[in-house]
Amino acid sequence: MANDFRYLPDTDQDQKDMLAALNISSVDALFADLPNEIRLQEPLAIPAAVPESILMKKMRELANKNKDANRYSLFLGAGTYDHYIPSVVDHVISRSEFYTAYTPYQAEASQGELQAIFEFQTMICELTGMDAANSSLYDGFTAIGEAATLAIRSTKRSKVVVSKGVHPQGREVLTTVSAGFGYAVDEIKQDGDTTDLQDLIEKVDQQTAAVIVQYPNFFGSVEDLAEIKAIAEAQKALFIVVANPLALALLESPGNLGADIVVGDTQPLGLAMSFGGPHCGYFAVKKKYVRKLPGRIVGQTVDKDGKRGFVLTLQTREQHIKREKATSNMSSNQALNALASAVFMSALGKEGIRQMAQLNIEKADYMARLLEEKGFSVNNQAPFFNEFVVELPFSVRQTNEKLLENRFIGGYDLEKEYGLRNHMLLAVTEQRTKEEIEAFVGVLEGMINDRLQ
């Protein structure tokens, strides 16, 4: 048994000594309680072990089968974005004191993690304009589900209404959550690129626990939260805003516009795209709902000597104490990603994050204007952040294939979820240069010219 595997330290002698101490002759004796019928007779039918040097090579080959954003210029967003990640982010989260730790149950041995999360909570509250935030949820979409459930449980009402401007996958997760818990979800139509307020007024009633909108919405447009708040408030429904935290650097905070709960994903703040995960859901609330916050929360306190310290608090709401009466079943979360986002927010700081958001607006604006100049039509009527919808004379699929030949990864096809044929959702972050934008538009122009000939 000994020493074939580098993570397993037992030598033959160690094993002998431990068995002798236990008065048994082989490890099998420790598995004697497994009934014969359930014992595996053969080794697991999985591939044999591979030494590190060879494995690394294989994994590189596998990774190289993917066309990544280091080698291709990416104009795809739709909830996951290619943003600048300062080097310090990975250096901090690569410190094994952080990444090899677990939930800080013993506060005195985990002050570093606890303080970092406390700082994260503070930064999220600053951006969202809310009073309290938790230490993260799985992702922005699952956070929508948790927010809706909070609203249902605290208002004791039976449905939530959600704008179709909320990310399709967010709405899908919400539907799954609601079907389990047993409440209804009503979708509000789009009026062009923003939520149809007339439809909203008609569907929000006294059974509505919450109104959920996205800011900026899936088409990149900035919803008018003030108007939506008024509609929700008229029926005493909670107002849940799903916000891109980077956009909040320049947009008025949902908290100031009346949101009761703000959720979203911190992926734009320093997290690798990583094929969609791990990202990091954030969840922030107004004071009134603090005790209903799902997940873990870090609080400031003092130690025995009166020195400042941090600890997980309000744990009596949690599953390990309250079991089926808990606010949520959340146990593991995305704390390391929350740390990464905290480092990101610290690195950019008060001014940097505004500059970055401004760059996003400018680049997207430039590309949209350029497209319009070249005769393409941009659908967005409301102001947009770093994404917008363009109508193409070709199928999105065809366009993306052509773009790929030119080392571009094109936009998101809006046909399936919105029935918008030949409509592409484009994202332009600060990572995209003017040259890239022009070359991209050039490919589209080229496609038209080819067809005209």
Place this chain on the structure above:
Amino acid sequence: MTDYNDLIFEISRPGRIAADLPKSDVAFVDLARKFPNHLIRKTAAELPEVSEPQLMRHYTALSNKNFGVDNGFYPLGSCTMKYNPKINEDVARLPGFANIHPFQPAQTVQGAFELMYELQEDLKTISGMDALTLQPAAGAQGEWTGLIMMKAYHQANGEGTTRTKILVPDSAHGTNPSSAFIAGFDVVEIPSTKDGTVDLEELKKQVGSDTAGLMLTNPNTLGLFEKEILAMSEIIHGVGGLLYYDGANLNAIMGKTTPGAMGFDIVHLNLHKSFSTPHGGGGPGSGPVGVKSFLAPYLPIPQIEKQEGRFMLNANYPLSIGRVKGYYGNFGVNVRAYTYIRTMGPDGLRQVSESAVLHANYLRDRLAPYFTVSHAQFCKHEFVLSGIKQKKLGVPTKDMAKRLLDFGYYAPTVYFPLIVEEAMMIEPTETETKETLDAFADTLIQIAKEVEETPELVLEAPHHTPVKRIDEVQAARKLVLVYDKSIEK
């Protein structure tokens, strides 16, 4: 170093920055002309303003006040804090994995799909299941996913409104009843017998046509193998219920048996435990869910499939419960688990379980004379001690846990499982040396002696950590959840 006690907000000074943004190469956009005035932010978010060296020192100072597996022994029962291999980190950071977008066309992400597909195949084999999803982000999300599938299955059989109860042993992890509740079930607790396993007579009394299923982890949270698992399976299946496996304790049985062989219909796995991916201060994790073939149609969409040597997504499952998480789950965590499985192979995984179980029994045997052992039989990968003797001497378990921190160990899980008084749940894992196990045992034994001789030393612990005993009561009573300038440090 550990004296550092500043918040990043306190070292912040206007005008500093630790990032380097490109200058705009396109036209300026005046926000006031683009956005309505009330949607423009009036006061900037007060994020810290620090230089790069300041930032690195701040977080390095924090890291020095944090204990991880690379710092030392982390015997946190139920959490499987084994060593996190470094190659896993390197692989997950390859640009071809870290820097791909979830909506890229399938032909540009074949490597990622291939990895996911193969990981699914491996996990199916390891768990004895026929179909699997990688979508759930952690164990608890896997539980809920599995339960929603259970519900969908009963609904499809016309029993959606009658099968309303989920049976959960009293030894179960808190996420089990909690997940059952948010999946819309009523929770019925099944007591354990004195020997620490599920009371079959009670189980028989509770099952019926209203039983949706039973949730069980095996070995259970006392570290004991539920020997009567086949009988339980018969009881549950006999009334038309399903058997759910909480895979948090898989580290004890890999390569020896499978949940599938034990009769389970649905399984979640905690990749961040059994498959060595770091849990990062509370996550991320990954909680894939496997099912027997009759439940495959209910799995979340999309599913990754292989057709003519190409990998593709298939969302065409009309009975699917839908989507439980964004994109394809915690892909980066799954890359790490895949790398680990390739490093170990079938023999390695079996040896992992054998060593984990040997270590737990050895450590338990060394500690048994000094504490109260919850149950006499051999344990699996973890065991529960009771500090009831010490409690009688005036020193509760939580204080012994704090005292351990003074010796450079993290503490075991305490006060869980709830059914053991003054519980101390210890899981040494396979990656610790016998020397570490001995030194830890010696230390706990010394602490037991301190309880008798110098109890105040234990009651006032820890003494050598960056902060002294933290006041949890004040934290809950006087909530401070965000930085408040007016509070002194």
